[in-house]
Amino acid sequence: MRLTIFSPSGVVPDGLALQRALARLHELGFDARRDRAALARRQRFAGSDEERLAAIHRVADDAPDVAMSTRGGYGLTRLLDAIAWKKLGRSVERGTRWVGLSDFTALQLGLLAHTGAGSWAGPCATEGFGRTEAAGGVDDVTAACFAEAMRGELEAVGFRTDKGFDGLEVRGTLWGSNLAMLCSLLGTPHLPAVRGGVLFLEDVNEHPYRIERMLLQLLQAGVLGAQKAVVLGQFDAWTPSPLDRGYGLKAMVAHLRSKTRVPILTGLPFGHIPTKVTLPVGRRVTLAVQGQQAFIGWA
Amino acid sequence: MRLTIFSPSGVVPDGLALQRALARLHELGFDARRDRAALARRQRFAGSDEERLAAIHRVADDAPDVAMSTRGGYGLTRLLDAIAWKKLGRSVERGTRWVGLSDFTALQLGLLAHTGAGSWAGPCATEGFGRTEAAGGVDDVTAACFAEAMRGELEAVGFRTDKGFDGLEVRGTLWGSNLAMLCSLLGTPHLPAVRGGVLFLEDVNEHPYRIERMLLQLLQAGVLGAQKAVVLGQFDAWTPSPLDRGYGLKAMVAHLRSKTRVPILTGLPFGHIPTKVTLPVGRRVTLAVQGQQAFIGWA
Numbered sequence: 310m311r312l313t314i315f316s317p318s319g320v321v322p323d324g325l326a327l328q329r330a331l332a333r334l335h336e337l338g339f340d341a342r343r344d345r346a347a348l349a350r351r352q353r354f355a356g357s358d359e360e361r362l363a364a365i366h367r368v369a370d371d372a373p374d375v376a377m378s379t380r381g382g383y384g385l386t387r388l389l390d391a392i393a394w395k396k397l398g399r400s401v402e403r404g405t406r407w408v409g410l411s412d413f414t415a416l417q418l419g420l421l422a423h424t425g426a427g428s429w430a431g432p433c434a435t436e437g438f439g440r441t442e443a444a445g446g447v448d449d450v451t452a453a454c455f456a457e458a459m460r461g462e463l464e465a466v467g468f469r470t471d472k473g474f475d476g477l478e479v480r481g482t483l484w485g486s487n488l489a490m491l492c493s494l495l496g497t498p499h500l501p502a503v504r505g506g507v508l509f510l511e512d513v514n515e516h517p518y519r520i521e522r523m524l525l526q527l528l529q530a531g532v533l534g535a536q537k538a539v540v541l542g543q544f545d546a547w548t549p550s551p552l553d554r555g556y557g558l559k560a561m562v563a564h565l566r567s568k569t570r571v572p573i574l575t576g577l578p579f580g581h582i583p584t585k586v587t588l589p590v591g592r593r594v595t596l597a598v599q600g601q602q603a604f605i606g607w608a
Numbered sequence: 609m610r611l612t613i614f615s616p617s618g619v620v621p622d623g624l625a626l627q628r629a630l631a632r633l634h635e636l637g638f639d640a641r642r643d644r645a646a647l648a649r650r651q652r653f654a655g656s657d658e659e660r661l662a663a664i665h666r667v668a669d670d671a672p673d674v675a676m677s678t679r680g681g682y683g684l685t686r687l688l689d690a691i692a693w694k695k696l697g698r699s700v701e702r703g704t705r706w707v708g709l710s711d712f713t714a715l716q717l718g719l720l721a722h723t724g725a726g727s728w729a730g731p732c733a734t735e736g737f738g739r740t741e742a743a744g745g746v747d748d749v750t751a752a753c754f755a756e757a758m759r760g761e762l763e764a765v766g767f768r769t770d771k772g773f774d775g776l777e778v779r780g781t782l783w784g785s786n787l788a789m790l791c792s793l794l795g796t797p798h799l800p801a802v803r804g805g806v807l808f809l810e811d812v813n814e815h816p817y818r819i820e821r822m823l824l825q826l827l828q829a830g831v832l833g834a835q836k837a838v839v840l841g842q843f844d845a846w847t848p849s850p851l852d853r854g855y856g857l858k859a860m861v862a863h864l865r866s867k868t869r870v871p872i873l874t875g876l877p878f879g880h881i882p883t884k885v886t887l888p889v890g891r892r893v894t895l896a897v898q899g900q901q902a903f904i905g906w907a
Contacts, residue, residue, distance in 0.1 A: 319851065320851055320853065322850075322851055350853070352852065352853050352854050352855035352859060353817065353849070353851050353852050353853060353855040354855075382851070383817040383818075383820075383821065386820075386821045386824050386825070387820075387824065387863070389828065390828060492791075492792075493791075493821055493822070493825050494825070495794045495795035495825070495829075496794035496795045496825065496828075496829030496830075496831070497825060497828035497829050498828070499828065518652065518682040519682075521682075521685075521686075522682065522685050522792055523792070525685050525686065526685070526792050526793070526794070526795065526796060529688060529689060529795075529796035529797070529798065530794075530795030530796050531795075532795070550652070551621075552618065552619055552621060552652050552681070553651065553652050554619070554649070554651050554652060555651050556651035556652040556653075560651060564686070
């Protein structure tokens with residue numbers, strides 16, 4: 310499978326990480342190469358807006374089997390009004406699986422909104438496959454899940470959720486994943502109008518009160534209430550405040566559950582963490598729970 | 609003038625700061641008292657949602673001349689769907705000037721959206737009037753501007769802006785002020801549909817790339833382009849990243865200006881800073897620039 314790594318968002322500070330990612334993706338069986346502008350630099354971005362936009366379009370025209378983002382950061386917001394969405398949609402028809410997370414959510418949801426085409430929430434190149442062995446190397450579960458998903462062999466993922474959802478079974482469009490990026494599309498033409506969906510969310514470096522504020526915005530905007538289920542992934546690397554006085558992620562989830570009848574599950578292994586699944590954004594899935602064991606399947 | 613200090617948002621960690629604020633507001637000529645739940649505590653909030661909602665409604669029913677928030681933090685988002693907006697609107701008709709900033713933006717914009725009633729962007733009690741002398745005490749300009757505004761004597765504020773706006777003169781509804789809070793209302797019923805307005809914005813602890821992401825969301829949502837001018841206040845207390853490589857507030861403003869013809873002024877002395885003006889949200893104003901001297905007037 311041909312896999313192209315490209316940079317639509319933040320600057321790649323360490324070219325060696327990209328080299329390691331290419332080598333490891335080769336080991337996983339991919340014919341991996343990098344787009345020629347993958348290491349471009351302009352301020353905090355991986356090249357100027359024009360360079361990054363051209364890279365996206367170049368990859369779409371080339372239509373590799375897998376189009377993987379080098380990393381997140383910030384940058385896609387600047388490009389949303391200029392991306393040739395139909396070009397990207399055609400690449401998906403030709404078989405390209407666009408994959409990434411974090412800032413990449415903007416591209417994935419814009420693609421879904423403008424063309425209905427699906428993509429994959431999964432590891433970025435430098436963070437998922439580029440770490441030194443001393444920094445943790447490649448996570449075996451992440452790599453295996455990603456490779457199976459790209460080969461079309463992955464049909465479901467399982468995780469342990471909270472008590473209280475035994476017997477739940479819903480079907481709908483799976484979408485997500487980064488909460489801040491999804492909220493940054495509210496009110497714009499780049500947010501897909503998914504109703505009856507399964508919305509999965511994660512974020513990093515955000516205090517639970519900020520997570521809650523974003524989730525309440527989705528609730529007040531009618532987005533949460535229109536879903537069949539919400540599945541929370543990992544919300545990591547936030548700094549507690551002395552003012553919290555017992556308020557944290559658990560209190561946040563409890564508050565949210567008190568405000569909506571939509572089931573809000575937790576425990577999805579997805580987010581800014583080493584061990585994560587790869588999931589199809591825009592695909593119709595079944596979410597089912599037995600006891601505390603949850604499954605998201607798209608077979 | 610009767611002035612009531614109340615707590616719609618975050619917990620007040622220091623009751624002495626509130627005592628100092630009351631004393632200093634007395635010195636400024638206000639008959640200042642605190643709402644009975646101003647020091648309530650529940651996790652990171654100034655009391656439970658029910659307590660804070662009751663406090664807002666109690667103040668509205670009492671209709672003092674000035675209703676001032678103790679502090680920002682987080683909390684109003686939880687109450688937006690439950691606030692009796694007409695009750696607040698009636699208090700404004702009876703002469704109440706609601707004043708605050710930061711989290712308070714949600715109440716101010718909700719009030720404008722649901723009733724058309726105006727309010728005041730200005731100091732909160734503990735941060736504006738409650739600091740110890742060692743921590744800076746009360747800022748003279750802030751206090752004088754606030755007192756004049758509350759007495760109806762303030763008719764304009766002036767500030768020095770960037771070059772390039774000499775001769776600009778526009779009229780429209782003034783609105784703002786906290787960027788994150790304003791963006792948290794996008795897509796919800798609590799955002800006023802102000803067209804042809806003068807939008808002023810500030811924030812704190814947000815990296816310029818996050819400021820930019822929010823401003824681009826407003827642009828992509830059609831909000832920025834519908835304004836006659838945008839006036840940026842202070843964006844402070846952000847932490848530079850080694851990845852910025854020359855990207856900062858100036859680069860952010862330059863990028864934004866390249867994307868819209870709406871004049872984007874800077875330099876408004878408003879935000880999470882000691883010296884700030886008090887401004888009428890929802891009032892029709894004139895924004896005029898001579899050289900680099902800008903005026904916002906509502907006489």
